[in-house]
Amino acid sequence: MYDYTNLSANEFEILCSDILSRELGIDLRHFSPGRDGGVDLTESPTEKKVVVQVKHYSKSTFSSLKTSLEKELEKLKEMKPRPNEYYVCVSKDLTVDNIKEIRQIFNDYMDSDKYIFTKNELDEFLSKESNQDILRKNFKLWLVADKVLTQVINRDVFIDGEVLLDNLEKDFKYFVQTKLFNSCIEILEKSRKILISGDPGVGKSVTSKMLTFYFVKQGYQIRYTTNGEISDLKRSLQDNRELKEVILLDDCFGQYYLKLKQWQDSELISLMNYINLCENKILILNSRVTVLNEAQVVSRKLREYLEDDKVKIKTINMNAITPTEKAKIFYNHLLKNEIPNDYYASVRKNKNYITIVKHPNYNPRIIEYVTHQRRYSKVEAEKYYNFIIETLKNPQEVWEEEFSQGLGVGDRVWMHTLFSLTDTLVSIDLLEECFINRLQMEGNIDNTTNKFEECKKRLTSSLVKVVDDGKGMVTGVLNPSINDYMKHSILSNQLEVNNIIKASVYIEQIEKVLGNAFEKEVNLMLERGTILEKKSINDKIPVYIIFALINNRIRNLDYRKYISEGLLKINNLQDFFGTKLSKAGIISKLLKDTEIFDFYNIKELLEDYSFRRNFITNLNLKNVTAILEILDSKEYTEEPIFEDLIDSYRSMIENHVYDLDLLDYIEAEDCKDVAIAYYNGTNEEYEEALEVLKNQITELLIEEIMSLIFGPNNDEIKEYTFEFIIDRLNDEMEDVVKWYIEPEPDDDYPDPREDNFEDDYTLDTLDIILDRDI
Structure with missing residues (x-):
């Protein structure tokens, strides 16, 4: 069994x-x-x-x-x-x-x-x-008992992203169930949200993965993203709030904070609010400590959300693993990588393993590095312990020797090209395209053999992984510390930066290596028209073009055909070189700037239905209202094409009103009288208090939204529009209010950082784990 x-x-x-x-x-x-x-x-x-x-x-x-x-x-x-x-x-x-x-x-x-x-x-x-x-204490034992892993691998449990399965069986077999892991389970079972923080390599990702499969055991389906796009993750969630789903967002702020777009904090908060409302949803986030701290400094909204005592989201510092748990992690890596006994003998000699386990720089990622066959085989067996200690003393040099001495020119070009394309995973075909373009520029490499496949074969399992994500083969570095090393080594080498830019096929490659200087380069490319020579992985070029038309007033009729696509692809809020830019703002400027409007003949473009559709999609209620005001002020609003556009916007407004989230219009203070009646009054008193609150919210909706959109004299439209709002209030109000007035628990789980996680270990404890044969 x-x-x-x-x-x-x-x-x-x-x-x-x-x-x-x-x-x-x-x-x-x-x-x-x-x-x-x-x-x-x-x-x-x-x-x-x-x-x-x-x-x-x-x-x-x-x-x-x-x-x-x-x-x-x-x-x-x-x-x-x-x-x-x-x-x-x-x-x-x-x-x-x-x-x-x-x-x-x-x-x-x-x-x-x-x-x-x-x-x-x-x-x-x-x-x-x-x-x-x-049984519960032995996570690795009971999870397999019901063949959960087999179900996952056979896709009986839905997963958005095959990458989650990569090395799953090995990760599972050698995973150490720490006190922190058990604490995470307790928090999730109570609060349904957790944010796991820690330094690079301490085990955030594998802990998050194992927590996810813990909830698979409980009958949850998995929602997972490998690209950090919260919007993609939100779209994958099922509308059915009763469906049990566990959402895993690995590296939720990116490997560096610069990857967190300006709107992403709002999307993350929106996702967490959604979890609050759905008792059958679990959210697991993780982030590096430095990235999390910087995110909170930059985003006041995110900082306030995480600091709010009412928010049931906990930050667990993964650095608090105990010496005993470190010993178990070390021993499991020795087993996993089949360390020869003569090498292990140098670790056991004079109980050297105690120094390793208690080293201040101990980190599972470094342990993973020093137990890899490709690394330990370069040193003599009797010097293996010294090799481990030297690596712990100088962890920043973990990858330096590998890149400078262990890789040939072709391998380094392969890795640098990968870095220029992604922090996570990228299509193997796309990487090959960029790699070949770079080799052609180099001109001094023997191209009579398939250099791409040769490099991929050498690098796989030592520096990179290649997996099938369900759509095709993708590749990425084995762990983020490799990206950390390449970021420093590449960006400090201006010659290599120039080579990457010169050989770039995709605009994202230029963006990756230029950082803050990217804005100037893009503006030059837009002015010269050379931006059309580049491809874009994320279809950014139409968005860059429409941004340049509006903000830099660039005139180039070659760009006209990209306006519709740019309007479709821009999100509600985008960050362009530190400037917040909304789609509504772009449309407003486009309508107000007569010169640009006439030069690109926007009026003629609007006669095309698909252009009008792109003009109005992905706008919220406030955006639509603002644009309607502009359209009402234009002298040509009587023309059929603009009447049609205005009607489209009005239809959108009704749809927005229908989809309103009632929680946005209810404050906890408003529920005070209802709560008193709910707990202390009769059923009639409760129903009466609830009805009063319904009326207050209805009036608020009419005052703040409908009068703004339709004007004070459209009472007939208001009455018609609010019939379905009142019906929704009748159906949903009680559940919504109860969500606010349920009593808080008497106590909360303490922050594990405040607990004493140092167990009463003795030398015997570490000996039991490490002084044994492999």
Whole structure:
């Protein structure tokens, strides 16, 4: 029933300790190998009345298990005093004959086979309702129990992004379930939102991934984005609020804050507000500490939201992992990468692993680096420990040697081209196109072989990963620290920046390497018309063009055909070189600027239905109202084409009114009387208070919206339009108000940063984990 192969030897010992402690009614401790004298678990290191030998031999033959147990018998014979009870706990399924043979080995110490716990007995124990707390502690065990991972891989559980599955089974098998992970679960089960912060490489992404699959176990579907676009994520959410969905936004502010667009904080807050309203939605965010801090400095709205005591969103610092947990992470990496015993010997010698685990620069990403075969194989086995310590002392040099000495010119061009295109993942075909263009410019590389495939093969698994995202093959760096290194090395090298710009196929490549200087370059390209020579991954060029037409008053009839597309693609609010620009603002300027309006003959363009449609889509109620005021003031509003445009805008207004979020018009203070009646009054008093509040909100809607749009004399339109608003108020008001007046919990989960996460570890604790064979 349960798959114990995902547990390390130490994790299996801990599981057996929990199980037998409860089964026998005593508190068992476990000990490090080499000093146990045949004892893995016992209630007292001095008396040893009860002794348990644990054998994690799930993948081995019974013959190997038997041989190992026969060796334990020799240790048992030397044990003074003789234990009263001796148990054997194994992770294998055993036949009746197998059990008899083990019983025969320990015939002098066992009077029945009840002292032998096999996989079958362990499964039976963990299946009991009364023991679910022990099962829950072993996340890796219970998640697989119902074949959840198999369901995910077979797409029985919907995932928006195949990248989430990349290396899932390995991540899962070697994941360490920390106290912080358990704390995250508690917070999410209560508040349904969490933001996990921490330094690069401390495990934010893998923790977020495992939290996501924890909720898959609870029947949730996954919504996930790999490109950081919150709007894409929001569009993937189902309208059904009853549908259980867990939303994962990895690196929610980007790898550097400059990736957070001006409108993205509003979209993120909107997403979190949506989660507030939907009891069946879970939101998991993560961000680097530095990026999160900068985001809050730059965005007052985001800072106020996160600091509001009423907001059930918690920031957990992933740096608070304990020495014991660090030891487990280190050991799992050693197992995962199959470190040879002669290398591991230098780590075990004189208990060197204690220095590693307690090093101030300890970081799972550095541990991942030093346990990779490509790196450790470059040093002699007896110097492996020194290599690890030197890397911990100088973590900024983790990738420097790899790039400067380990890569050829073609490999570096491949990596630099990848950096110029993305911080996350990019189509392998698109990368190849840009790589080939760069090689043609270089001119000094042998092109008689397929250089792209050769470089990809060399770099895969050491610096980059290639996965199928469901739409095609995509590639990106193995972890963000590689991008950190390239950002510094490339941007500090003006010659390489110039080469990337010169060889660029896509405008995003220029934007990536120029940063703040990109505005000047784009303006020059717009004035010269050379911007049309570039492609755009995100179809930005039409938006740049319409921005230039309006703000720089550039006149170039070659740009006329891009105006409609630019209007369609611009979001409600865009950030152009630090300037906030709305679609409504562009349209307003376009209508008011007579010279530009006439030069590009906008009036003629408006006669095309598709242009008019692009003119009005993606505008909110306030935007539409502002544009209507401009149109009403124009001298040509009586012409049929403008009458049609105005009618389209008015239809949009009615649609906006119909889709209004009532929460925007209700304050907690407004619900005070309703709350009093709800808790202390009669049902009639509650209904009366609710009706009063409905009337207040209806009047507010009429005053603030309808009078603004239709004017004070359109009472007939107002009455017609508000019929469906009143119906909605009748249907939804009670639920909306209850959302405001439900009492707050008496207490909240404390910030884990304020807890003492340093467990009472001793040298024995670390020895148990690390002083054992791989």
